[in-house]
Amino acid sequence: MDVYTLGLLFLGISTTAGSINFIVTALKLRAPGMSLNRVPIFVWAIVATSFMVIFALPALNLDNAMLFLDRRFGTHFFDPGNGGNVLLWQHLFWIFGHPDVYIIVMPALGIVSAVLPVFCRRAIVGYPLIVLAIVAIAIISFGVWVHHMFATGLPQLSLSFFSAASTIITIPSGIQMFAWLATMALGRIVVRVPFLYVVGFIVTFVIGGLTGVMFAMTAFDQQVTDSYFIVAHFHYVLFGGAVFPILAAIHHWLPKMTGRMFNERLGRWSFWLILIGMNGTFFPMHLSGLFGMPRRVYTYPGGLGWTGWNLVATLGAYVLAVGLLLVVANVGWTLRRGRPAGDNPWGGDSLEWATASPPRPYNFAVLPRVWTVHPVWDDRTIDSIGPGAAADRILADGRKTIFTSELDGRYERVVEMPEESLKPLLVGVALLVLFGCLLFGRYWAAVAALAVVAGILFRWLWPPRRTPEEAGAVSR
16 A cells, blocks of 8 residues: 555656646747647647646645555544544545546547548638637536545535536537537548547447436436446446547557558458447446446356346457457557558648658758648648748757747747756656655655755756857857
């Protein structure tokens, strides 16, 4: 338990730092001309996710710190016999835990909005509404945590407010769903493996969303709490809502990352096996849960009416495993035998498709200028990185790049990116020593390790001294 508690604490620190990095990168290191209303929806999803992480993780960190203090220093935050409260753990955990569900799903929603226009051959429908829906989900998700606690004996009046919030959060999700369907209806669809996974996501995520609305109803939730109906819903949301988009992303960007095309036939086989296996595994759990099968119970007597559904779920799990293995095999085949992909095999719309496949370390020799949400479909953007553009454009000179304004993406100044350094490795080693000292009760050594971490970070982040000539070169 101490390893679990401290591990989550340290993971919370690193995740928060990574989220801040994403936010600053998205706001300050955009291509010139990429105003906020031209930022790719996938980037919007990552920024919203990063803000959610920053605001959600403190509750989990506090929970784990209090648990560590209870176990090591005799405090009683969660001990009812000494004035503590076990529900305090649940409240703090779910204040983090329900936004965390959307933290997992939000990047996947961004993937769908990135992949779909490419294979529908048209701009995404309702771009402003999708962005507003992403922001709305990020905000509302912090007000629904108690719907995980409807059976804990909390006052019924307070439950009604969280029931309403849990219902309202389905509206922005529905807005995105209708925007995707409209994009498909108005586009010229090219059916390839990434598009198939997007369609599989839409089907399974809608099923998971409908059961989620059912859980928002207090009376129904209290009937199925801790049953396999919960397990079924959870996996339809997270497997259907996150894994399917991840598989779409793997097949969509694999040619860009490797420079080679995957096997289309093998990709289609894997999709159908995963779709059939996923539904075969998790859909029967709805029924076994309604028939009373509890979760977290590893065995049960026969004759309760669950055996047949569990057999179907087991067979579905094997089919699902075969489908996932085919994905791995397809990636291996791509790396060894895939035909050359070219720079833009799908006719993609976002800036990565204007680079080589795989991209060079610096991405662009000349930074592109953006005029639309779909810049690669705009000849002006392509011309801005063409052979004759370098004379009046900003070069990506080694480790130098540019800062742009937060709203309009206007050029501000040239900045230098970090150089190679052993300091991150040293910080990681020092944090590992700090973790071990806390785990084994060597608290003075832990203080020393923390001081080492602070010293390395201070030295690493302190601006370097420059000669006047070097400072002038950077400012230019």
